[in-house]
Amino acid sequence: MEALSVLLLVTAAFCSGFIDSIVGGGGLIQVPALFGALPHTAPATIFGTNKVASMAGTTVAFLRYLPKIAVPWRLMFIAIPLVAGGALLGAFVVTRLPADALRPLVPVMLTAVAVYTFINKDFGTNHLPTRLSPLRLALALLTIGAIGFYDGFFGPGTGSFFMFVFIRLFGFDFLHAAGCARFLNVVTNLGAVSLFAAGGHVLWQLACMMAVANVGGSWFGTRLALSRGSRFVRAVFLSVVVVLIAKTAWDAWLKTR
DSSP, X not given: OOHHHHHHHHHHHHHHHHHHHHHSOTHHHXXXXXXXXXXXXXXXXHHHHHHHHHHHHHHHHHHHHGGGSOOOHHHHHHHHHHHHHHHHHHHHHHTTSOGGGGTTHHHHHHHHHHHXXXXXXXXXXXXXXXXXXXXXXXXXXHHHHHHHHHHHHTOTTHHHHHHHHHHHHHOOOHHHHHHHHHHHHXXXXXXXXXXXXXXXXXXXXXXXXXXXXXXXXXXHHHHHHHHHOHHHHHHHHHXXXXXXHHHHHHHHHHHHO
16 A cells, blocks of 8 residues: 555544544544545454454543443443354355445434434433333333344444443433443444454554554543533534534435535
8 A cells, every 4th residue: 555545544443443433433533534545445454454454543532431330241241242252243244245225224313313403402411320120121221132142243323323222221420321322332343353364354553553543532531521511512413413423424425426
């Protein structure tokens, strides 16, 4: 690759890590950059390389959130096999089938998330964990597992979807939801990377360079989120979701042309 292309990808990885550490959605920057720089590379290899870089950044983000938030470890340990299994299955499916079937649905789901968050002004501003009934807990965990599958199969907006579930169903504020979402992002990325790597779908040298940049962006992003609090994270969340809606809607429209 040309030095300029590598520099652009490293810059994209830094920006991706910054956004991803706060609300998710970093793939909005990193994945298109990879497709643009590597137009003749198989999509599975693009996604595999992206996941390696993203996993490094989300790991650092979670470790920085960890001392500042109360992590519901019992819930996290129950969710691990669901999101990891979902991500593995999603990554396996994307190596066999195109992800185009999901494109029209993503902007619709993101719009619902944005509208709900915007209408409910206090949504995610207070941390009031809710004890769910066994049935609602099972449905919430199934939803988390489905998001894991989505992350392995397609990916854009995964962190935002995780955050919405933690706030809407479990009563978390945006800051706690961001930290927990980063933990589950690490799990889904690890599950997806293990399958992509086993299939030779990772450009390791490029992935490692982008991982270092992603970690740098993640460090700055979490520092800003922790210093500004939940209201800041909510504002960034809405901004990123709106951009994700526009981007995924545009991509879906282009595919119909």
